[in-house]
Amino acid sequence: MNEGQDWIYTDIVKDHFMNPRNFLFGDEKKFKCDATGIVGNPICGDQMKMFIKVKDGKIEDIRWKTYGCASAIASTSALSELAKGKTLDDALKISAKDIDDYLGNLPKHKFHCSILGHDALKQAIENYRESA
């Protein structure tokens, strides 16, 4: 936990929670993408879906949706920032720890949220490679 702060999460987590980057607002069809990946399930309280647009082997654009807690929203937002512009190989190398570092550390019991986003991206990239 972040002792001494007035919020449960770090300022960076709060910023990504309050102002998430790259999320897909409303109808999914509005974003023309090349592949998607989805992990988690609402029964467990967390589900994430990644939408990627690929050009010249790079993630040209990325969007996401999530049903989840503040950490889930913040970590998916952070992941989308980290992945944007990266080659598919480099994007696959983004680890849950990278997301956690970027956000200035999630509470330990929230770490699984960043793993979920990372798995959704991996799945989207695999789906893209299978379809290409």
Place this chain on the structure above:
Amino acid sequence: MTYLDYAATGPLLPEAIAAMREAEQKFFANASALHTPGHLAMNKIEETRELLAELINADPEEIIFTSGASESNNTVIRTFEGHEIITSPLEHHSVIEAAKALKGKKKPTLYSYMFANNEIGEFLPLKDIAKKAHENGDFIHSDLTQALGKIPLDVKALDLDYATFSAHKVGGPVGVGALYIRKGAPFKPLIIGGNQEKHRRGTTYNTPGIAGFGAALKYLKDHKTWEIYDTKVRELRDELAKRILAEIPGSSLNTELGREKSLPNILNASFEAAEGESIQLYLDAEGIVVSTGSACASGDIKPSHVLMAKTGDAEVAHSSIRFSFSPDNSMEDVEKVMAKLPGIIDRLQKISTIERKTK
């Protein structure tokens, strides 16, 4: 700040603060001691005992003080170690977990059914259970933590053998509770090694805490708080419920309203496709304080067992928010919630992976 988490805890009443300060300064002596300061401290403790006895229609001797509702619950369950213990699925973890660890097959059986649940506010069929228990020579305990001060209580009319109370849910301090033990009911102390509470609970009396509890109980009695809850607080709760259903698509209530159905101060609602912890924290950022049955909020992996028992639907449980009122709230608080909540839910629904099914 719009504080709507009173069922979790609330601020100390000024009367309780004054009583605790007085006790710290004047009644600090060991209440078990025979000297005059000790005797004066014991008098403060007995005042609280008599007040609680009067409020719940018990004999003062049938009440002991504890460190809180969890200890009171644990004490009763442990008394029936090795016996059959039947609890409602809505009980607090201090009942459910203790029963799981200690129950056996011996008779008589202990039933533990709370009067009203803390997360959804709904009443349990306590009288029916008490009747059934006593017909078979069994015993019944009820956790009255949420009910005290919100509704008139009578342990004799409810036909209870044991009942649990907590100070901090009624404007008293955290760390003080009480247990009603009907005269003649079996009892085993949880804390052994002292003659305090007539050998029913060892450890030096917490005079300041009990004095604070007493001041809160006096406040309940003098203001007949259950009447304020029945009128003003009920009106706030019902208005919020009505407006949530009317103004937020995909909303549903987990609390059945009505005088016969639930406490007047608790409203639990779910918001389809929006996750509870996110709702809670977006509200928090707007200065609105509520709680949620979502797993994420507790650090657990499972959502609230109460919401699961009530709805049988994990998604509904994960998407639940509890609003709990006190007489300190006003219609302005309802307005503030309704100024922010619909926008928060709409946004979460629009970024959700789940599509909202209902209109």
